Amino acid sequence: MKFDSIIIGGGIAGYTAGLRSLEAGLKTAIISNGQSALHFSSGSIDLLSHTPTGKIIRNPKVIFDKFTTEFPAHPYSKVGKGTVFASLKWYKNELTNAGIPLLQQDNGDNHLRITPLGTLKSTWLSQPYVQQLPMRLTQHAIKRIVVVQINDFRDFNAKMVTDNLLQIPEFTDVEISHTNISIDGFSGLKRNACELRSIDIARILTDEDEIKALATKLTAVATPNDLVILPAITGNGMGLKILNKLHSLTHLTFHEVPTMPPSMLGIRLEETMIDLFIKRGGMLLKGDQVTHGDMAEDDGHSGELTLKRIYTRNLETMPLTADNYIFASGSFFNKGLIAHHNKLQEPVFDLDMNNHEERNTWYSPQFFADNSQPFLSLGIKTNHRFNPMLKGKVVNNLFCAGSNLGGYDPIAEGSGSGVAISTAYHAVNQLLKNTKNSHLQHIASDSLA
Amino acid sequence: MDLVSTRFEKCIKCTICTVYCPVAKANPNYPGPKESGPDGERLRIKSPEYYDEALKLCTNCKRCETACPSNVNVGDIIAVARGKFEKKKINPKLMRDYILSHTDLFGSLSTPVAPLVNKITDSKIIKTIMDKTVAIDKHKSLPKYSFGSFRHWYKKQANTQSQFERQISYFHGCYVNYNNPQLGKDLVKVLNAMNIGVKLLKKEKCCGVPLIANGFHDKARKNAEFNVKHMTDAVEQFNTPILSTSSTCSLTLKQEYPHVLNVDNSKISNKLEFITSFLLREFMNGNMPNLAPVNKTIVYHTPCHLERSGLAIFTIELLRTIPGLKVIVLNSECCGSAGTYGFKKENYEVSMKIGKGLFEQIKQANADFAITDCETCKWQIDENTDLETIHPVSLLAQCLSE
Numbered sequence: 001m002k003f004d005s006i007i008i009g010g011g012i013a014g015y016t017a018g019l020r021s022l023e024a025g026l027k028t029a030i031i032s033n034g035q036s037a038l039h040f041s042s043g044s045i046d047l048l049s050h051t052p053t054g055k056i057i058r059n060p061k062v063i064f065d066k067f068t069t070e071f072p073a074h075p076y077s078k079v080g081k082g083t084v085f086a087s088l089k090w091y092k093n094e095l096t097n098a099g100i101p102l103l104q105q106d107n108g109d110n111h112l113r114i115t116p117l118g119t120l121k122s123t124w125l126s127q128p129y130v131q132q133l134p135m136r137l138t139q140h141a142i143k144r145i146v147v148v149q150i151n152d153f154r155d156f157n158a159k160m161v162t163d164n165l166l167q168i169p170e171f172t173d174v175e176i177s178h179t180n181i182s183i184d185g186f187s188g189l190k191r192n193a194c195e196l197r198s199i200d201i202a203r204i205l206t207d208e209d210e211i212k213a214l215a216t217k218l219t220a221v222a223t224p225n226d227l228v229i230l231p232a233i234t235g236n237g238m239g240l241k242i243l244n245k246l247h248s249l250t251h252l253t254f255h256e257v258p259t260m261p262p263s264m265l266g267i268r269l270e271e272t273m274i275d276l277f278i279k280r281g282g283m284l285l286k287g288d289q290v291t292h293g294d295m296a297e298d299d300g301h302s303g304e305l306t307l308k309r310i311y312t313r314n315l316e317t318m319p320l321t322a323d324n325y326i327f328a329s330g331s332f333f334n335k336g337l338i339a340h341h342n343k344l345q346e347p348v349f350d351l352d353m354n355n356h357e358e359r360n361t362w363y364s365p366q367f368f369a370d371n372s373q374p375f376l377s378l379g380i381k382t383n384h385r386f387n388p389m390l391k392g393k394v395v396n397n398l399f400c401a402g403s404n405l406g407g408y409d410p411i412a413e414g415s416g417s418g419v420a421i422s423t424a425y426h427a428v429n430q431l432l433k434n435t436k437n438s439h440l441q442h443i444a445s446d447s448l449a
Numbered sequence: 450m451d452l453v454s455t456r457f458e459k460c461i462k463c464t465i466c467t468v469y470c471p472v473a474k475a476n477p478n479y480p481g482p483k484e485s486g487p488d489g490e491r492l493r494i495k496s497p498e499y500y501d502e503a504l505k506l507c508t509n510c511k512r513c514e515t516a517c518p519s520n521v522n523v524g525d526i527i528a529v530a531r532g533k534f535e536k537k538k539i540n541p542k543l544m545r546d547y548i549l550s551h552t553d554l555f556g557s558l559s560t561p562v563a564p565l566v567n568k569i570t571d572s573k574i575i576k577t578i579m580d581k582t583v584a585i586d587k588h589k590s591l592p593k594y595s596f597g598s599f600r601h602w603y604k605k606q607a608n609t610q611s612q613f614e615r616q617i618s619y620f621h622g623c624y625v626n627y628n629n630p631q632l633g634k635d636l637v638k639v640l641n642a643m644n645i646g647v648k649l650l651k652k653e654k655c656c657g658v659p660l661i662a663n664g665f666h667d668k669a670r671k672n673a674e675f676n677v678k679h680m681t682d683a684v685e686q687f688n689t690p691i692l693s694t695s696s697t698c699s700l701t702l703k704q705e706y707p708h709v710l711n712v713d714n715s716k717i718s719n720k721l722e723f724i725t726s727f728l729l730r731e732f733m734n735g736n737m738p739n740l741a742p743v744n745k746t747i748v749y750h751t752p753c754h755l756e757r758s759g760l761a762i763f764t765i766e767l768l769r770t771i772p773g774l775k776v777i778v779l780n781s782e783c784c785g786s787a788g789t790y791g792f793k794k795e796n797y798e799v800s801m802k803i804g805k806g807l808f809e810q811i812k813q814a815n816a817d818f819a820i821t822d823c824e825t826c827k828w829q830i831d832e833n834t835d836l837e838t839i840h841p842v843s844l845l846a847q848c849l850s851e
Contacts (some may be wrong), residue, residue, distance in 0.1 A: 261463045
């Protein structure tokens, strides 16, 4: 079967590429091996919180030019400032228009969000009920924080959040406490309520009466002047509707934090992107996996390779073909990269990696070291267009995007989703240059402008 | 310890399966696939006492497996555990489960007297009685039987079919044989228009899926062995592909036999093919029948088992080859019927809750027909929306230009 573009991988990079590809009028397929790591994510979009050398970044846009000069091999430097910010603006609009508003600081600064551990992390775009604290934390306006423990719910620990928040010097004058609330619906269950995960509670909280009961209990423990920290326990296909309802009933200021998997905040992003992709005519191959592909020497470009076709587990002998392919297969966790005893491998095409060193250089022995873990920066070696290489030969119609790329550390830098979105967006711009269709080239030049 | 029982070790406890479980979504008392599958399996290996009766709430839709990022066969683990540990209680529900699941037995009894049976099962009084006695929900209409089976009709065609140089073998399944022979006839018409003749297996029994779902694993295994034998004979004798028009029969023959029933189908596995996959490949190789343009809009629903097989792409691309047809593909969700599940009084409410989202999507699509590859999805959509639901092959048959 023939497509204009096929995207391998259904995570934030894959869906971004898929949506952009559809937008350019291309016949597009995404192959997704199960749901993505967004289910374990904060649901905020990180752009750049720290430099690779560990310096805190307040405003990514302001330092961007300096950053690219200093770290020319970083994916952001290859994508370029214009496309990085255009891609994030595009992503923000897409999700916002589809009912998941992504908000940011007016001055383009990062903001701090309170994590499930009660620590602070900086990010760039957040959902409406994630409280955005200023990077200059002394300027925060919080008077009182109430951390809500849902009785029997084991994936969130209000006491720990409270204890950690109390350690933050800028919160010395803030009154911080935690309180317990029960959910009425738990009592009618035939199951033990302590077995419930966030998604189970989200399902109970689709009931009108349950929401009203919860609202009453919340109003009893907090006032509209407080910041009320809630575990993220709403969603399940209803996006933010339940939280909006809870807010309108209580007038409280909520801050929702993701819990142990699954993260309702991340699920909202993935659900929304899948829905858009299918509605706009994209072909989604769910629960399938690319096993291998056929490469051939490209006639036009001496010494380069072209990916001719790919094979999947479910389609067996029936290959899929496309003019261009985007490879957004994820990192080690997603099996987009594999660590063997003595080498790192990209398992689908066996593409060249950006590292040949000994195993003991992949990691630092301190798991929770302050500096980054080297393996997080390991990945597929690519050229300036993000084309990978196979035994030194460029594959000119395959474009890498997201966390299978080497050369950056999503965790230490706080750059994972930003790199995913911008490299995917960039990849579609690049593949449009490969296409001979003049109409599409027109779109490409528009996007690049 | 066999292969299936240790497969849970790939589970990383991420709970994604439970997010996509239609039953857990509609019924908070169902522990969900993670607890029922990989989590529970660890305990059940320790002692069968840990078997939880709530596992019978699983519809075997396999959406957990489609969603799982670690490729754990969550649904298989649950199905195997049910086969091993589920205790059959002697009560009227057992009789109901027997009737609902033994589709070929009751099909062969009913088709000769179909008009009478249909009239009886359709009457309000009988529905109320069935609701009160054997707990078949009174809101449901039992599937209508056809007056005369597909095999019976085929007998007269066998000669004509054997004239074609190219042949396929058709596993028609109970639905085509007893409920909707027209679909089988449509298939013959479409394949004949492509110069391909249709053979039937010498004999076939129900693929076994309703038996698995209702806990009659021994009977299902017997059927599987029977079918594998006859499919092997067909392959050895004629070397034909074996095609199925039912997404569920197809998944069962190919995947459930080895994974759930432990029946080896490896000799014929690569010959088993779902109809739309076969047709699309033929079309792409230039063997496409003449199709008259249709000025219609259809809304396509992907059945759970086709989604799990990963073959929906074939049906969708096939539909897109029909000239003039506007194809709306829905973001797939379970219809709630899940085979025999939705017919049961104790499941009816949950079944409707599961299907609600799909019915809404279909209503909003503003289409002329709904298209789906699964018979029980068809019944469910027919019953709960205003659209007539037809199989892609029947649509193709209607589009053939004379």
